[in-house]
Amino acid sequence: MRTxxxxxxxxxxxxxxxxxxxxxxxxxxTGSSDADLMFIGEGPGYYExxxxxxxxxxxxxxxxxxxxxxxxxxxxVRITNxxxxxxxxxxxxxxxxxxxxxxxxxxxxRLVDPRVIVTLGNFATRTVLGRAVSISRVRGxxxxxxxxxxIPTFHPAAILHGGGESSSQMTALRADFQEIKAALxxxxxPAEQQLGLF
Numbered sequence: 001m002r003t004x005x006x007x008x009x010x011x012x013x014x015x016x017x018x019x020x021x022x023x024x025x026x027x028x029x030t031g032s033s034d035a036d037l038m039f040i041g042e043g044p045g046y047y048e049x050x051x052x053x054x055x056x057x058x059x060x061x062x063x064x065x066x067x068x069x070x071x072x073x074x075x076x077v078r079i080t081n082x083x084x085x086x087x088x089x090x091x092x093x094x095x096x097x098x099x100x101x102x103x104x105x106x107x108x109x110r111l112v113d114p115r116v117i118v119t120l121g122n123f124a125t126r127t128v129l130g131r132a133v134s135i136s137r138v139r140g141x142x143x144x145x146x147x148x149x150x151i152p153t154f155h156p157a158a159i160l161h162g163g164g165e166s167s168s169q170m171t172a173l174r175a176d177f178q179e180i181k182a183a184l185x186x187x188x189x190p191a192e193q194q195l196g197l198f
Contacts, residue, residue, distance in 0.1 A: 004033045004111050007104070011084060017100035019085035019093075024049045029080030029108055036184060038078040038114035039063070040105070040124040041155060043093050049086035054079045059156035063120075066156075066173065070181040078112045080105065082127045098127055116183045117148055118176075121155030140176040142183060149183050151176065 008028040014020060027044040030053045039055075047057040055063050064074050083093045083101045093101075105127070109117070119125040122135045128150055129143060135152055143150040153176035159169050 001111070004029075004108070007107055007111060011104050014084070014104070017085075017097045019083060019087060019097055022088050023085040025052045026084045027052055027054050027081065027086070028084055028104070029078060030054060031074065031078040032076050033078075033112060035076060035078040035112055036115045037072065037076075037118065037180070038080070038109065038112055038116070039118045039120060040128060041079070041081045041120045042123040043081045043083040043090075044086040045090055045157075046086070054081055055156075058160055062156040062159060066177045069174070070177050072181075072184075078108075078114060080108055082124050093123060098123070102127070115148055116180060117145070117150045118180055119150060119152045121158060124155075125152040139172060140179050142179070151180055151183060153177075153180075 008026075011028050012026045014026060023044075027048050041054060041059075044054060045057055045059075048054050054060070063079075067074055067077065082105060083097050084104055085101075087093055087097070117128065119128050122133075125135055125138065126132055128145065129138075129152075133152075135154060138152045139154060140151065143152075154169050154173050156173075159167065159173055162169050
């Protein structure tokens with residue numbers, strides 16, 4: 001099995017979909033190579049595309065703060081996205097773009113082998129669980145998936161655009177991070193139910 005570094009090097013020249021034409025660079029992922037906790041967002045934004053690292057803008061700062069609240073350091077988790085190149089104008093990824101990037105995400109999950117995966121927002125949740133769900137209905141719940149626990153929650157950008165600190169979404173995000181903390185403290189989930197693309 002190859003390393004994350006080898007996979008990232010190959011991904012850095014990917015031309016599997018139209019997003020390759022407009023990117024500054026591929027944003028493969030960052031953090032621990034053997035993290036118990038992995039976050040999967042939607043796709044790189046402007047700052048991520050420039051810096052080559054996911055969640056470095058305002059949404060990333062909020063994610064960092066939420067990690068601090070549950071006593072987890074950013075460098076101890078793995079952070080990636082459903083697509084590794086920035087969609088033009090930060091539009092939603094298209095189905096064929098998600099499909100083209102799925103093997104990169106699948107391999108990254110396999111190489112890191114996290115016990116808990118947190119999907120941030122609708123796109124990441126639908127991609128991992130493999131079904132059309134609404135984040136507002138499934139957030140904070142635990143889903144067994146390939147011997148892991150998947151916990152969907154709101155994307156930090158949605159909090160920033162939807163009322164900020166005093167919003168009901170922020171209260172829900174804090175509750176979801178407490179659920180993440182509890183899941184990390186427990187034994188791994190049984191591999192009895194197979195959901196999603198992978």
